[in-house]
Every structure is written in structure tokens, then in C-alpha cells.
Amino acid sequence: MRFHIVKRDNGPFWQRCCYYVVAVVAALAVGAIILASIGVNPFEYYYKMFTMGTVGNKIAYKTFMNYLKEFVPLVLTSVALSLAFKMRFWNIGGEGQFIMGAIASAWVAFQFGAYLPMAVTLIFMCLAAMLAAGIYGLVVGALKVKFGTNETLMTLMLNYVALYVLYFIGETKADWNFFLQADSARPVFESFAEIAQFPSFSLGGKFELNITVILTVIIGVLVFFYLKYTKQGYEIGVVGDSANTAKYAGMKVNKIVLRTVFLSAALIGLASAFKVGTSGVLSTSVTNDVGWTGIIVAWLAKLSTPMIFVVSMLICVLQHGSTVAAVSFSQVDSSFANMLQGVILFLVLVADFFVRFRIVRVKKGGND
Template identity: 70%
Template sequence: MRFHVVKRDNCPLWKKLCLYVLAVAAALGLGALVLLALGVDPVSYYYRMFTMGMVGNKIAYKTFENYLKVFVPLALTSVALSLAFKMRFWNIGGEGQFILGAIAAATVAFKLGPVLPGAVTLLLMCLSAMLLAGLYGAFVAVLKVKFGTNETLMTLMLNYIALYILTFLGEAKADWNFYLDPNSVRPIFASFSDIVTFPKIPLVGKFGLNVCVLFTLVIGVLVFVYLKYTKHGYEIAVVGDSVGTAHYAGMKVNAIVLRTVFLSACLIGLAAAFKVGTAGILSTAITDDVGWTGIIVAWLSQMNTAIIFLVSALISMLRYGSTVAAATFSQVDSSFANMLQGSILFLVLAADFYTRFRVVPVQKGGKTNGNG
């Protein structure tokens, strides 16, 4: 018997939410089985992971500050990727754009930080990171509109070019390489945290809120307004639905693609500036895989800006919490978070497929059974 996949007419919101919750619960259940196989109590592990070790911790404020350092670049990168994804431009180059943005920001910090005021240096770090990352993304968009190249393949390959550039900078022990610590025998990246860093706003006790968190939230609101209430946002939606319709309506599709991809990559560069400007140092792991994880977050959120922040907060809790839990449970590697994250993605996408489509058997004669 053959089967066809047909679109569902409607699926109630309550049913969707229930299915998503069940999918996440099933993923946690699979993770629990792995933990049991490793001889770890799942309840204790998950408690440690979801609380991030803050319960009963005298320096819980520091833990939360570290958590926000994971959340900010992931949320902003996910929002940036959703811009291109809404237009059905599959920007898989978040990692490469993030790396070049980080290099640009670090370059400004090293060269201009000692001679310019801190606020001016931070602004130039953000602008340079946005420009370089934006151009890196726009390069692929130009190839797409001019020659019809596959943006998925192109952005994917450019990720590795950027990674190799960063690796080279981290290994080339030479007089010209100001990114490395000159006092170290081994090639290691130098810190510029004593030169310039993003400030914190003191709130409660010793807890300080990094200004990057506020900037990220404001940018999220602006992107939401941009997509929902502006002409440019409407054009992105039309191009994403149908390029033919956009052409018929007289829209300049090529210009829309270039503008949107450039903006998407610019925001990823800004996320990199926030990350490197907070860490005060480059590293070969500066991205923390946000370029890849951001794709997952954008898809799980169905490119909804508000939901992106919620999912980013949960994924960040999972990733950072797993690192904290791994320090307590030596049997479990911190990469357990990657496995759990993949399980959640797979099962949530399966639930999403069920809410959108249904599989029906094909009767003899080629007709589908609507009740199947």
C-alpha cells in the first residue's frame, strides 16, 4: 500500500503545545536512559542542570552572569539567522560570520583601545564586526542573485575558511601577530580585558547586568517591529512565500535578498562583538557553536522573534547547566548537552510535522483516503 503526505487543514494551538511538551519530555526521557546506563541518577543530574548549580550557592550571581554570557550571543545570532530564513535564504554561515566579526572586534580593541576612550572603542568594535561579517554574508548573496549559486553550500564552505583564518592567527608565532601573547613561549591568544570591556550595570548586591543583555533585548524588539510593521519586513515575507509573486508585485527581489542577508550577517557580527568584548580575548572556540545552535533555535521557534528568546534561554540553560552538572557527575561529559539538544530538535520537528501534515493511504485508482 502506498501513502501520501497531505497538509492538515487546522491543528488547535493547545494540541500543538501539548505535542511540543511531550516531545521535550520524550527527549529528556531518552537522556535519562543514557544517564542510568552511565550509573547517574537522572533526577539529581537534571536538577543540577536546570538550576545551573545556583541553589545553595553563595556566588549564584556569578553563575547567572556566566549564563547570560551564553544566552546573549545565541539569542542574537538566532534572531539574525531568522531574518534570512524567513526569506528562504538558508544562511548556514553563522559560524564563519561570527568568527570574522570576532576578529574584527579584537583588532579594533588591540589597535585603538589604548588610544581612544572606552566607549568609542566599543562602538568601533561593534561597527567593524558588523561590517566585516555583513560583507562576508553579502558575498554569498551576490553570488546567489548573479549566478544562482547554492547559498547553503557556499555559506557552509565559508565557515571553514573563517575557522582556518582564526586557527592560523592562534598558531602563527610572529612579530606581526599582535593577537598572541608576546610573553608566552607557546602561541596563545592575548587578553585585552584590561584595555576595554563592555560595562555592567549594578543591580542587586554584587550582581551586575552586562549592557550587552539590554542591547540584545532592544535589538530583538526592533527586529520584531521591522518584520511585522515595516515595508521591508513585508517584502521579506512575500519573497519567502513566493519569488514569482514578489516579481509580479514589482518588488526588486535581488535588492531585497542582498539587503536582508547583509543585515542578517551584520547582526551575527554584532553578537560576536558582544561575545569577544565581554570575554576580552579571542579563542578558537569563541563561537561556542552558536552559528550551528542558532539554526536549531530559529527552526524550533519557527522564526518567531519572541519565541526565539524563550528557546534561546532554555537551550542556554541546557548547555551551561550541563557544563555545571558535568563538574559534579564525572561520568557524564559536558557534550551530553549536544546529544540532548539533538534529541529535542528531532522530536520537536517530528511533532511539528504531525501538526502540519498527515499521512494517508492511497486507494486503488490513485485516490487518497481522507480518513486515513
């Protein structure tokens, strides 16, 4: 008996949802088996992880505030990446662009923070980060357009160039290096939280909502409309489906590519400005791997902006929850979240296959 695979049209919406729900549940089951095999009760662990230890916890509001601090950079980076991915431009340089943005915004804070009003400083920080990250991405876009340089490998290389620039800044004690504390013998990043920090608003009670969360939601809505209802958004999709079609339709493909890559990278820069502007200090691990995780999120969400918000929330629950749970379950390392994330994506990819294709048995003696 032989089989072959045939493409199929999208099934009904609920059917596709079913596949993905099954995939996620199966992934959690795999995780449960792993937990059980090392002698941990999976239900207790999952309960702790998915509630992030907030049930019956007096400082639960702090957990939520920390959670949002991780959520904002991830979701914004992922939204930004989805712009490029829609165009089939493999921007895996999120890490590098994020770092460049972070350095630029910290530079603004140190150089101008003391003279300018805080609101102006913050706006300049965002603009500088967007410009730095945008240009860092645009270089790759230009090379791709001009010479056909492979953007996957190129952005990958630039990630590490940026990372070591950050290490250099963070590990070099020198007179010129205003990023570090002047009076510390060891190289430690100087804080600028006093002169530039995004404000938070109390929503009654102790929970405070940072303004970056609101801005992120607004940007999400804007990107959604940009992709869905504007000419430029439409062009991104056409170029992604077929650059030749776009060319024959009279679109300036190169211009669209450059514009979109810049926009994608600049939004990642904005994410880094939000991150740096909330924590008030640089760090060598400033990205928290959002450049990588963002790719997985964008893909899990099928590049749909609303879904990216949903998936980011869930992935952040995994990551934040696993660190919380690691306190009470000492034998389960917080890297469990990364493993589980991997299993989820693999099984969703399997589900993808069954959404896109069906398996047909080849009849004896016939061609189908």
C-alpha cells in the same frame, strides 16, 4: 491497509503547543533512559542540570552571570539567522561570519583602543564587526543573486576559511601579529580587557547585569517590529514564500535578498563584538558553536523572534547545566547536552509533521 498523508491547516494554538510539549517531554524521557542505563539517577541529574547547580549555592549569581555570557551571542546569532531563513536563504555561515566579526572587533580594540575613549572604541568595535561579518555574508548573497550559487554549500565553505584564518592569527608568532602576547614564547592571544570591555551594572547585591544583555533585548524587540510591521520585513516574508510572487508584485527581489543577507550577517557580527567585548580576549573557540546551535534554535523557535529568546534560554540551560552537572556526575560527559539537543530537535521535527499533515487511510477501491 494503506495510508497517505494530507496537508492540513494549522490547528488551534493550544493543540500545536501540546504537540511540542509532548515532543520535548519525550526527548527528556529518552535522555532519562540513557542516564538510567549507565546507572545515573535521571531525576537527580536533571535537577542539577536544570537548576544549573544554583540551589543552595552561595555564588549562584556568578552562575547566572556566566550563563548570560553564553546566552547573549547565541540569541543574537539565532535572531540574525532567522532573518535569512525567513527568506529561505540558507545562511549556515554563522560560524564564519561570527569569526570575521570577532577578528575585526579585536583589530579595532588593539589598533585604536589606546587612543580613544572606551565608549567610542566599543562602538567602533561593533561597527567594524558588523561590517566585516556583513560583507562576508554579502559576498555569498551576491553570488547567489548573480549566478545562482548554492548558498548552503558556499556559506559552509566560508565557515572553514574563516576558522583557519583565525587559527593562523592565533598560532603564528610574528612581529606583525599584534593579536598575540609579545612577551610570551608560546602563541597566546593578548587581552584587551583593560582598554575595551562592555560595562556591567550592579542591580543591588552581587549580581551584575552586563549592558550587552540590555542591548540584546532591545535589538530583539527591534527585529520583532522590523519583521512584523515594516515594509522591508514584509518583503522578506514574500520573497521567502515565493520569489516569483514577489517579482510579479513589483518587488526588487535581488535588492531584498542582498539587503537581508547583509543585515543577517551584520547582526551575527554584532553578536561577536558583544562576545569579544565582554571577554576582552580572542580565542580560537570564540564562536562556542553558536553558528551551528543558532540554526537549531531558530528552527526550534519556528523563526519567531520572541520564541527564539525562550528557546535560547532553554538551550543555554542545557549546555551550561550539563557542564555544571558533569562536576558531580563524572560518568556523564557534558556532551550529553548535545545529544539531548539532537533528540529534542528530531522529536520536534516529528511533531512538526503532525502539525502540518494528517494521515488518512486509503479506502478500499477508492482514491480517497
